Amino acid sequence: MYIVQPHYHAIARTAQDYERMAMSGVVAVAEPAFWAGFDRDYPETFLDYFKQISEFEPTRAAMYGIRHFSWVAVNPKEGENVALTEAVLEKMPEFFDNPNVLGVGEIGLHKSTANECKTFEMQVDMALKHNQLILIHTPHLDDKVIGTTRILEILENFDCDRSRVWIDHVEEHTVKMVLDKGYWAGMTLYPLTKMTGERAADILEMYGWERMLVNSSADWGPSDPFTLQECVLECKRRKFTEQQVLDIFHNNPCRFLSQNPKWDIKPIRIETIEEGATVN
Amino acid sequence: MLTPAEVVDEYYLEVRCKLLEIAAIMDRYDRSVQRGDGEALGDDPRLKQCRESLAVLNSPQEEPNRAEQIALVFSHPVPA
Incomplete structure (x- = not known):
């Protein structure tokens, strides 16, 4: 099995996670910038964090044969601080030249406040001006519908190629509105509390997997990177073919992320080998 | 003990997650029936047990013993 973890907060995970992921077929991870569990006070702290995920983490992942890519952003929660966000954004474009940085994310909304909306717009604008991919976090739990609706409203004001925008953490009540608008939709799996692999497999059965991504929760909170592999197993239990599973968990991340040419991992097709044929 | x-x-x-999980499994069954993938199991005793259990969950209780009641729903009756 070949798997891409398209949303993985490596700095919050151990080397053992890398090792186990490598053993289970994970070939690459992509790490969005996120909230550290507390609100940071200084723009320079963000810049060091971006340096950590774009320069150091790739070396840690490489020890296990895993490719590591990253995104840079001020996350939705700290986006409440407009002055801090503006200061970070002054320096953020420097990271777009890093060979491992794929775009701006995860931006989005947390409580959908006026300040969050403002800094979300600022970051979408910056991403578009620099021709970057965009990864958008939608709120969890009871804020999800309001936040997702507001995000879609805000994006209407931008002239963007929707196939270059990934809206993450969709669930049963938000997936259709995202797909209908032409964006990519991501499902984030948790051990308990939010989306599960079984429900994600339901959504794949209902909506198909064109413009769909599946990722595990993998951060400093209650989470488990192997919820992704549980979903792989669930799809096989539902009689998805090996090629379909490969399309969902490897090829789709490659299709979206390769819109930034730095992502050079190609989709894979399974073929049988005739007896006596030469394998090159 | 907790307050x-x-x-x-x-x-x-x-609880939120588990309720969603149950709802998703029931939807999964209904979609399978709608697709015509096989015969509906309307009289299957397992489905009857599930419906009875959901009724127990949603009923007012004088004693907090829903788990015991549901465990009994899923139990073979003791021979007389």
Whole structure:
């Protein structure tokens, strides 16, 4: 099995996670910038964090044969601080030249406040001006519908190629509105509390997997990177073919992320080998 | 032991997830029937047990013994 973890907060995970992921077929991870569990006070702290995920983490992942890519952003929660966000954004474009940085994310909304909306717009604008991919976090739990609706409203004001925008953490009540608008939709799996692999497999059965991504929760909170592999197993239990599973968990991340040419991992097709044929 | 507020604080998200999981499984069954993938199992005793259990969950209780009641729903009756 070949798997891409398209949303993985490596700095919050151990080397053992890398090792186990490598053993289970994970070939690459992509790490969005996120909230550290507390609100940071200084723009320079963000810049060091971006340096950590774009320069150091790739070396840690490489020890296990895993490719590591990253995104840079001020996350939705700290986006409440407009002055801090503006200061970070002054320096953020420097990271777009890093060979491992794929775009701006995860931006989005947390409580959908006026300040969050403002800094979300600022970051979408910056991403578009620099021709970057965009990864958008939608709120969890009871804020999800309001936040997702507001995000879609805000994006209407931008002239963007929707196939270059990934809206993450969709669930049963938000997936259709995202797909209908032409964006990519991501499902984030948790051990308990939010989306599960079984429900994600339901959504794949209902909506198909064109413009769909599946990722595990993998951060400093209650989470488990192997919820992704549980979903792989669930799809096989539902009689998805090996090629379909490969399309969902490897090829789709490659299709979206390769819109930034730095992502050079190609989709894979399974073929049988005739007896006596030469394998090159 | 936990106070009422602590019980809700501790288990709200877990209950939310488990209820969604049950709803998703019931939808999964109904979609399968709608697709015509096989015959509906309308009289299957397992489905009957599930429906009875959901009724227990949603009924007012004089004694907090829903788990015991549901365990009995899923039990073979003791021979007379």
